[in-house]
Amino acid sequence: MMRILRRIYRVIALFLWGSWHGIYCLPIRYLYEVEHSIRRMALQTKYWGGGIVKILGIRTIIHGDPSEYRKTGGLVVANHQSYVDIFLHASIFGLRFTPKKEIKSWPVLGWYTDMIRPIWVDRDSKQSAANLMEQFRDTLRKKIPLIVYPEGTTSDGQHGLKEFKTTPFETVCGTDIPIQPMISIYRVQEGDMHPAWYGDATFMPHLWAILGNRRSTADVYILPLIYPEGRNRKQLAKAVRDAMLKAYCEHTGWIPPAPEEQPAAPETKIQETDREQQHA
Numbered sequence: 001m002m003r004i005l006r007r008i009y010r011v012i013a014l015f016l017w018g019s020w021h022g023i024y025c026l027p028i029r030y031l032y033e034v035e036h037s038i039r040r041m042a043l044q045t046k047y048w049g050g051g052i053v054k055i056l057g058i059r060t061i062i063h064g065d066p067s068e069y070r071k072t073g074g075l076v077v078a079n080h081q082s083y084v085d086i087f088l089h090a091s092i093f094g095l096r097f098t099p100k101k102e103i104k105s106w107p108v109l110g111w112y113t114d115m116i117r118p119i120w121v122d123r124d125s126k127q128s129a130a131n132l133m134e135q136f137r138d139t140l141r142k143k144i145p146l147i148v149y150p151e152g153t154t155s156d157g158q159h160g161l162k163e164f165k166t167t168p169f170e171t172v173c174g175t176d177i178p179i180q181p182m183i184s185i186y187r188v189q190e191g192d193m194h195p196a197w198y199g200d201a202t203f204m205p206h207l208w209a210i211l212g213n214r215r216s217t218a219d220v221y222i223l224p225l226i227y228p229e230g231r232n233r234k235q236l237a238k239a240v241r242d243a244m245l246k247a248y249c250e251h252t253g254w255i256p257p258a259p260e261e262q263p264a265a266p267e268t269k270i271q272e273t274d275r276e277q278q279h280a
Contacts, residue, residue, distance in 0.1 A: 003212035006057075010211045013055045021048045022112060029115045035142065041116045042096045042144050048116075049090030057215045058088070058186075058195075064222030066092060073143030074178035074225065075136075075171060077240055079248070080149035081157040081186065081196040083203075084210070088184060088218050095147045096139055119146075129167070136171040150237065154198040157186060160254055164241045169233040178225040181240050183247045188216040221247050 021044070028040045053060060069076075070093070078089055089095060097118040104110045104120055119135045122128045139146045150164040172179060186195045193209035195216075223243055228236060248254065 006213075007208065007211040010055055010057075014052065017048075017051045017055060018112070021051075022115065025115055029117065034117075038096065038117045038139070039142070039144055043094045045090040045097075045116060046092075046094030049087040052087040053084075053091050053218070056084070056087075056210065057213060058084070059215060059217050060088065060091060061217060061219050062092060062222065063219060064182075066222050068225060069093070069145075069178075069180045069222070072178050072225065073140065073145065074180050075140060075168070076145060076147040076180045076182065077150060077168075077244070078147060078182050079157075079161055079184060079244065080151050080154050081184070081198070082154060083197060084186075084195040085149070085184060088220065089147055089182075092182075092220060093145045093147075095145045098136075098146070098148055133171055136168070137175075140171065140175075140177050150241075154196065156198050157194065157196040158254070160248060160256055161241060161245050164237040166233045166237040169236040169240070172228050173231070173233050173236065175228060178227050179236070179240055180225055181223040181244050181247075183221045183223070183244055183251070185219045185221075185248075185251060186216060187219065189214050192216065219251065221251060223247055 025041065025044060028037055028044065032040065076089070076093060076095065078085065086097065090097075097113075097116070098121050099113055099118050101120045101122040103113055119132065119139065121132060136146060148168040150166075150168050151162040152165045153162070155162055169179075171177075188194050192213040193206065195210060197203070197206050226236075226240055226243065231239065245256070249256065
């Protein structure tokens with residue numbers, strides 16, 4: 001019974017909060033000059049995300065000091081488990097998002113997302129990649145917080161990090177723009193739905209279960225800034241992932257599986273002949 005009541009309350013609260021936010025942001029979206037509008041929208045997501053996180057009953061605990069990032073700006077890199085991440089991370093910094101282009105055509109949500117002036121990502125178009133990188137750089141040069149999820153998809157949040165896509169790190173290569181890594185870990189009460197949304201899970205049943213959860217906790221670990229220092233995108237991706245994986249293991253107790261031993265390559269005929277001669 002209590003789960004049903006929580007769901008009803010949260011559906012109503014989310015509708016009212018989202019409606020108020022939409023009305024408030026309309027003039028910012030359509031009446032302000034573009035750059036000023038983008039900056040204001042990024043700031044507004046902090047209050048929008050914070051309100052949603054509270055309505056969902058998630059208590060956010062920040063470990064580390066985000067003030068250094070607020071001074072320098074830079075590219076925020078986080079692990080990705082759920083749509084809940086968007087609200088959680090926005091509530092900490094206020095961010096410009098990089099959603100996939102497909103969301104733009106969704107009823108209501110597509111329009112609502114477009115209103116906060118994100119950078120739409122078309123993962124199937126190589127032609128748009130250069131334009132995408134330029135939008136990323138332009139946003140970061142203006143010290144507007146920008147977040148990427150280099151795992152490329154969501155995970156269950158229980159077994160470390162997926163391998164990182166290296167393309168987002170091209171944005172800061174050859175610059176002095178820092179990267180702000182952070183790790184999010186959700187902790188829910190027994191019997192409640194974990195926020196992780198991954199695999200074949202469908203959206204509405206998962207959201208319905210989340211709405212019925214009791215109070216939960218999100219621990220967010222703000223890691224030290226990482227500067228490019230002349231590294232290429234693959235080197236940067238590895239450095240950032242290593243730092244994030246280390247923090248993840250420290251705070252969850254998860255132990256990465258030992259790397260599988262590679263089978264020895266079969267000897268060529270020449271190698272066999274050389275070995276036979278050595279033993280002759």
